[in-house]
Amino acid sequence: MKKVLIASPVVCSPAYSGNSVRIKQFVNALHEKGIEVYFVLFSIREIADRKQANHMESEFGEKFYFLNEGHKIKGTLINRALNYFKRLGLNKTKFGQDTVLPWSIFTNETLNEFSNIVDLVKPDLVIGEYALSAPLIKYLNGKYPTAIDTHDCFTLRNKKIRQSKGVGLWWSLSEKQERDLLSCFDTVIAIQESEKVFFTKLLDKKVTKVTKIDVLELPGEWGSKVEQSIPAIGFIGSNNAHNREGLAKFINLHWLHILKKIPNAKLLIAGDVEVETSLSGVTVLGRVDSLYLDFYSKCSITVNPCGSGSGLKIKTIESMSYGVPIITTKEGLSGIEQAIGEGAYCCDLDQDEFFLTCLDVLASKNLPSEGVKARKFIELCKAESMNKIEELF
Numbered sequence: 001m002k003k004v005l006i007a008s009p010v011v012c013s014p015a016y017s018g019n020s021v022r023i024k025q026f027v028n029a030l031h032e033k034g035i036e037v038y039f040v041l042f043s044i045r046e047i048a049d050r051k052q053a054n055h056m057e058s059e060f061g062e063k064f065y066f067l068n069e070g071h072k073i074k075g076t077l078i079n080r081a082l083n084y085f086k087r088l089g090l091n092k093t094k095f096g097q098d099t100v101l102p103w104s105i106f107t108n109e110t111l112n113e114f115s116n117i118v119d120l121v122k123p124d125l126v127i128g129e130y131a132l133s134a135p136l137i138k139y140l141n142g143k144y145p146t147a148i149d150t151h152d153c154f155t156l157r158n159k160k161i162r163q164s165k166g167v168g169l170w171w172s173l174s175e176k177q178e179r180d181l182l183s184c185f186d187t188v189i190a191i192q193e194s195e196k197v198f199f200t201k202l203l204d205k206k207v208t209k210v211t212k213i214d215v216l217e218l219p220g221e222w223g224s225k226v227e228q229s230i231p232a233i234g235f236i237g238s239n240n241a242h243n244r245e246g247l248a249k250f251i252n253l254h255w256l257h258i259l260k261k262i263p264n265a266k267l268l269i270a271g272d273v274e275v276e277t278s279l280s281g282v283t284v285l286g287r288v289d290s291l292y293l294d295f296y297s298k299c300s301i302t303v304n305p306c307g308s309g310s311g312l313k314i315k316t317i318e319s320m321s322y323g324v325p326i327i328t329t330k331e332g333l334s335g336i337e338q339a340i341g342e343g344a345y346c347c348d349l350d351q352d353e354f355f356l357t358c359l360d361v362l363a364s365k366n367l368p369s370e371g372v373k374a375r376k377f378i379e380l381c382k383a384e385s386m387n388k389i390e391e392l393f
Contacts, residue, residue, distance in 0.1 A: 002393065004030055005038040005121050007114065007136055008129035009047040012039070013055045016272060016287070017238040018314040019151055022191070023129060025216035026149060029389060038121050040114065041066040044073050044105055045083050046132055046171050065117050067110055079104035097158045098172045102132055102181055111139040118144065125392055131173065134181035147187040147392050149213075153195045154178055155202070166307065167241035175202065182208060187392055189213050192335020213388050214335065215317055215381035222323040222375055224368075225297045231262060231362045234299030234324070236270040236291075236315060243273045246305035246329075246349070251277050254355035261359055270295045296322035301361055304328035305349050317381075320344060320374035325367065327357050336381075343374025 012023035030037050039060050056064050067073060074080045079101050082090075090096035106114075114136045118126060128137050128148045137146050158172035173181070179202050182188050188203065188210045190196035196212040203210060226232050235250070237243035247269070258265055259281055269275055270285040288294035296302075302319040306329055313334060319326040320343055326332075327345045340346050345361065347354040361367060 001034060001036050002125075003036045003038065003121060003123040004125045004127060005040060005118060005123040006127045006129065007040045007042060007133050009042055009044050009132065010129065011041060011056050013059045017240070019129075021314050021318075022149070022151060022216075026127070029216040029386060033386070033389065036063070038063040038123065039065070040117055041070070042073060042106075042110075042114070042133070042136070043068070043070065044075075044132065046100060046105065047130060067113050073106060073110055075101075076104040076107055094159075094162070097162075097169050098156075098174075100132075100171050100173060100177070102173075102177060103135055105132060106135050111136065115139055127392075128185065131178060131181040132171075134184040138184040145393065146185045147189055148182060148185040149189045149191075150182070150195065150199070151191065153198055155198075167245050179203065179206075187211060189392075194335065211388050211391065213385045215321070215378055215385050218321055218379060218382055219292055221292045221297075222321065223297070224300055224324055224371055226300045228300065228362075228367060230264055230266075231300040232266040232268055232298055233258070233358060233362075234268045234270065234295060234302040234319075235273075235304075236295060236302070236318075237273045239272040239274050242306050243271075244275070246307055247273060247275055249307065249349055250303055250305040250354070251275070251279065251282070253350070254358070255279055255282070257352070257355040258358055262362065265362075268295065268298060291318075292322060296324050299324050300367065301358065302326045303358065304332040305354070306331045307349050316344065317378060321378040323371040323375040325361055325370040325374055327354065327361065339374075339377055342377040343370045343372075 008023055010019055012020050012027055015021045015024040027037050039056065041056065082101055086096050118140060123144060126137065126144050126146045130151055131154060154173040155175045155178045156172060158169045161169055182199065182203060183206045185208055188199050188208055190199055190210060190212045191214050193212060196210055200210045235247055255267060265281055267282045268285055270288050272287065275284065302324050304313060304316050304326055313332050316326055316328055316332050325343045327347060329349050330346060333339060333344060333346050345357050347357050
């Protein structure tokens with residue numbers, strides 16, 4: 001049986017955010033192929049996460065490890081100094097927002113600890129999550145095949161968000177930093193076509209191979225169970241700035257227009273996202289135990305009203321995989337633009353076309369078949385991704 005070791009700064013269980021969902025889906029896809037999965041959690045300040053090691057230990061058992069005894073890894077003296085000044089206010093400046101020191105995140109002690117774990121497991125493949133895992137991978141000195149699940153393109157990420165007047169500043173790299181980090185791996189996994197093109201150009205003349213793996217999971221149960229005469233629009237998301245901003249804009253700009261045409265319409269909001277509204281028809285579900293039974297089966301359509309951010313939008317793919325049509329934005333279809341017309345609709349969140357499209361789809365006699373089209377589209381995407389997983393070995 002083949003063995004894969006995943007090194008990640010975030011947990012995959014419970015999967016409360018898009019990055020955790022992505023990792024969880026990759027783990028499930030590997031299990032589906034009969035591959036044994038080991039997991040090493042390294043907690044770093046650059047990628048904050050609500051550590052849930054007890055859940056991970058329950059899921060992975062003896063195959064779960066964490067570095068630095070599960071405590072936050074502070075890195076070398078220079079990295080600790082940088083983070084100290086960021087906490088004092090440097091992070092409010094462009095310099096602070098755009099500066100990361102990837103090669104100072106881990107001390108030699110931490111690098112040795114990771115190397116010892118990998119040598120103990122002797123995996124057939126090591127997968128690093130995010131470019132900041134590169135120093136760990138480089139320390140292995142080519143003893144094992146390696147791949148990186150990038151999650152996003154981080155070259156000048158914060159600068160691009162500022163220019164678009166978006167929200168959700170996180171961490172950002174220079175072009176040289178991202179090239180140097182990604183070239184530590186044998187294979188770079190992009191999660192959308194535009195990123196694959198960018199990484200291929202970035203790594204020109206490097207031996208690193210670039211591939212795209214997007215859809216990794218298909219739920220067993222799917223399809224809306226809502227009567228068309230009592231329509232329900234769904235939104236699900238974590239409490240990040242992109243979700244809060246998009247949901248608030250959808251409610252403020254469009255929800256009253258929808259209620260005016262369909263007085264008995266419902267807006268179901270699931271996940272950790274915080275929303276303040278006293279408008280009628282809005283139900284806040286919070287976290288749900290079953291994505292299908294407690295949420296998607298109760299939705300006629302879903303919306304993903306994101307106006308900023310980058311990377312593949314998990315919630316768009318997720319809705320389509322459950323056979324529920326989705327109305328979203330250009331950003332919400334980033335990486336899967338070919339889904340337009342396959343149960344996904346692209347609209348400008350700031351224009352009336354967003355709520356008008358919601359109304360048109362809800363009233364359409366073809367609504368059930370739109371859900372079927374969405375599901376079939378995702379089925380084809382997953383089959384392609386599963387074939388590419390084989391190539392990683």
